[in-house]
Amino acid sequence: MTETFQFNLLATDGKARRGTVSMPRGEIRTPAFMPVGTVGTVKAMYLDQVRDLGADIILGNTYHLMLRPGAERVARLGGLHELIRWPYPILTDSGGFQVMSLSGLRKLDEKGVTFKSHVDGSLHHMSPERSIEIQGLLGSDIQMQLDECVRLPAEPKEIERAMEMSFRWAERCKAAFGDQPGKAMFGIVQGGDIPSLRERSAEALSGLGLKGYAIGGLAVGEPQAVMLDMIDTTCPHLPTEKPRYLMGVGTPDDILKSVARGIDMFDCVMPTRSGRHGLAFTRHGRINIRNARHAEDMRPLDDQSSCPASRDYSRAYLHHLVRSNESLGGMLLTWNNLSYYQDLMAGIRRAIEQGRYADFIAETQDAWARGEA
Numbered sequence: 001m002t003e004t005f006q007f008n009l010l011a012t013d014g015k016a017r018r019g020t021v022s023m024p025r026g027e028i029r030t031p032a033f034m035p036v037g038t039v040g041t042v043k044a045m046y047l048d049q050v051r052d053l054g055a056d057i058i059l060g061n062t063y064h065l066m067l068r069p070g071a072e073r074v075a076r077l078g079g080l081h082e083l084i085r086w087p088y089p090i091l092t093d094s095g096g097f098q099v100m101s102l103s104g105l106r107k108l109d110e111k112g113v114t115f116k117s118h119v120d121g122s123l124h125h126m127s128p129e130r131s132i133e134i135q136g137l138l139g140s141d142i143q144m145q146l147d148e149c150v151r152l153p154a155e156p157k158e159i160e161r162a163m164e165m166s167f168r169w170a171e172r173c174k175a176a177f178g179d180q181p182g183k184a185m186f187g188i189v190q191g192g193d194i195p196s197l198r199e200r201s202a203e204a205l206s207g208l209g210l211k212g213y214a215i216g217g218l219a220v221g222e223p224q225a226v227m228l229d230m231i232d233t234t235c236p237h238l239p240t241e242k243p244r245y246l247m248g249v250g251t252p253d254d255i256l257k258s259v260a261r262g263i264d265m266f267d268c269v270m271p272t273r274s275g276r277h278g279l280a281f282t283r284h285g286r287i288n289i290r291n292a293r294h295a296e297d298m299r300p301l302d303d304q305s306s307c308p309a310s311r312d313y314s315r316a317y318l319h320h321l322v323r324s325n326e327s328l329g330g331m332l333l334t335w336n337n338l339s340y341y342q343d344l345m346a347g348i349r350r351a352i353e354q355g356r357y358a359d360f361i362a363e364t365q366d367a368w369a370r371g372e373a
């Protein structure tokens with residue numbers, strides 16, 4: 001592996017890109033899906049299973065880890081990779097989004113965010129500089145700037161204010177991050193559902209010469225068409241030779257369509273969270289295994305899959321486990337879902353290499369629509 005951070009564009013098919021991100025801790029094949037390991041665990045999975053499914057990188061959350069076990073404590077324990085036994089790349093979100101969605105937010109101003117912990121109610125202040133310091137203490141390989149993500153719908157003035165402050169925070173995070181060759185700090189494009197603000201944000205962040213760029217402020221309740229429009233609006237204003245990461249996205253359909261518009265990296269709790277709630281993602285579309293129709297269905301979720309959870313267990317058994325609220329139910333469905341997501345990404349990468357991505361989209365969506373006999 002390289003001692004630096006290097007994005008290599010290997011092939012394109014329309015706006016879809018096939019590449020690799022080379023880092024000291026490993027190589028990331030893009031387009032990539034990053035399983036979410038919020039508090040240092042991909043819930044209901046062993047990390048060697050996550051790796052075996054094809055994940056090159058996982059995501060951790062600064063907000064959760066700073067509250068528990070604490071950033072300085074993780075550093076004293078040798079850093080996140082050592083603690084959780086994941087030697088490959090880790091990307092950490094910066095905390096702003098989780099503060100807005102999880103904590104009792106007390107104040108947000110130019111200095112940063114002040115909030116009450118959802119764990120024990122303790123008061124915390126996080127500045128852009130402290131967010132980068134925490135991500136450094138965790139040992140994060142790809143660190144995200146602190147930003148303000150505005151929920152949609154929102155007033156244009158509010159979206160503009162948040163976008164402009166997020167840019168100023170990007171400058172401060174860049175200064176705090178300094179020069180760390182084997183690591184990266186990504187900027188986050190904001191601007192809500194307003195094309196002119198998206199363009200301004202992307203152009204300004206591109207001017208900072210960062211190693212990668214995220215598109216934030218989406219997957220916050222807007223229709224898929226709006227999200228896709230904002231991707232179309234933003235990508236032309238980002239450097240082609242840097243990776244693009246769409247935060248919090250998404251369903252398999254979201255991913256197919258976003259790759260077609262130039263996105264390289266994704267993260268979403270969908271496959272893990274919905275697996276724990278009994279939803280299975282398969283080649284044939286979604287299956288809610290809690291539904292009574294599965295109670296005596298002896299077929300597996302997918303007899304063509306290489307994943308034991310998908311190939312070796314009957315729907316009847318999975319139905320029983322989930323209905324009985326047995327841990328094994330969530331474990332097997334999470335295993336199946338992450339396997340499906342990683343197989344989808346592998347299919348996407350192969351189709352782009354072969355110049356047949358449009359056909360791949362059509363074939364995949366047809367299989368979902370057909371369902372199964």
Ligand SMILES: O=c1nc[nH]c2cc3[nH]c(NCCN4CCCCC4)nc3cc12
Pocket residue numbers: 093094096097147148149188215216217218219220247248249268269270
């Ligand atoms: O603008 C953002 N900045 C920093 N982190 C983010 C994380 C995000 N996550 C999402 N959406 C998550 C959607 N997810 C879908 C499955 C169910 C739970 C919510 N948008 C985001 C925007 C941001």
